[in-house]
Amino acid sequence: MAPNLLILGGTTEATALSGAVHQAGLRAVISFAGRVERPVRQPIDRRIGGFGGVEGLVSYLQDQRVTHVIDATHPFAAQMSRNAIAACAQTGMPLIALTRAPWTPVAGDRWQSVPDIPAACAALQGPARRVMLAVGRMHLAEFAPNPQHFYLLRLVDAPASPPPFPDHHVIVSRGPFTTADDKALMQRFEIDCVLSKNAGGKGAYAKIEAARELGLPVTMIDRPDIPPRHEVFSVQDVLDWVAHTGTDRGV
Numbered sequence: 001m002a003p004n005l006l007i008l009g010g011t012t013e014a015t016a017l018s019g020a021v022h023q024a025g026l027r028a029v030i031s032f033a034g035r036v037e038r039p040v041r042q043p044i045d046r047r048i049g050g051f052g053g054v055e056g057l058v059s060y061l062q063d064q065r066v067t068h069v070i071d072a073t074h075p076f077a078a079q080m081s082r083n084a085i086a087a088c089a090q091t092g093m094p095l096i097a098l099t100r101a102p103w104t105p106v107a108g109d110r111w112q113s114v115p116d117i118p119a120a121c122a123a124l125q126g127p128a129r130r131v132m133l134a135v136g137r138m139h140l141a142e143f144a145p146n147p148q149h150f151y152l153l154r155l156v157d158a159p160a161s162p163p164p165f166p167d168h169h170v171i172v173s174r175g176p177f178t179t180a181d182d183k184a185l186m187q188r189f190e191i192d193c194v195l196s197k198n199a200g201g202k203g204a205y206a207k208i209e210a211a212r213e214l215g216l217p218v219t220m221i222d223r224p225d226i227p228p229r230h231e232v233f234s235v236q237d238v239l240d241w242v243a244h245t246g247t248d249r250g251v
């Protein structure tokens, strides 16, 4: 039976994949959590909203007669990735993750690695600083314990409610960003430290390069653990995998 793909999206890579599967004439749906107000336009069908945990995803896979699942979510979307692993294991569904290698420090980087957002917040205890806080709007509330800092926030959508710290500036933009622009931005707002998730990939790396060029310290949040799964790093690898996987499942 012809492949019928479910792409778990929300990243540049997922959007690139949806273009490629469209070009290849494959049947596919891309799924979004519904976190952003204006999801990027896609050339394939899309669905929006959670599935309802592992059980809901299992039902979706069965009802929609999905043949392959491609997890192209952000490396920090760990719950979705864990659910995909569990639902695919339960249903015997082929699963692949289209992901990005984490960033690693290079000469000139001044990183302090922390395991998670609470640890990142704890690392900000102390006198007032000027922080570029690149964690996404869902996590702003967790920085309430450190309201003494100025925070520069760059978000895809404006926050639904005011952040829990008085001194901040919000820039609404989804990029792409350049190192030169981010360097100028950090200089304009006199940023003296950067706090970032270790997202990997090119799209969000400009601020890390800018921090390096300015000699600024970066608090880097390590990725959450995700159980082992088949991972690839390119759209072509996903297409090759689809071509060679699951064609005898009879679904």
Ligand SMILES: NC(=O)c1ccc[n+]([C@@H]2O[C@H](COP(=O)([O-])OP(=O)(O)OC[C@H]3O[C@@H](n4cnc5c(N)ncnc54)[C@H](OP(=O)(O)O)[C@@H]3O)[C@@H](O)[C@H]2O)c1
Binding pocket: 008, 009, 010, 011, 031, 032, 033, 035, 048, 049, 050, 051, 052, 053, 054, 056, 057, 072, 073, 074, 076, 077, 078, 079, 080, 081, 083, 135, 136, 197
């Ligand atoms: N976390 C980040 O830093 C980040 C950055 C950029 C983009 N994103 C994108 O934003 C989305 C949400 O991220 P998150 O960190 O909130 O995820 P998460 O914590 O792993 O997911 C929480 C719940 O949201 C739903 N969900 C997540 N991704 C979904 C998808 N692609 N399609 C349908 N439902 C989805 C699932 O609900 P049910 O259990 O009800 O199925 C999941 O259990 C992801 O698609 C991710 O690719 C995240």
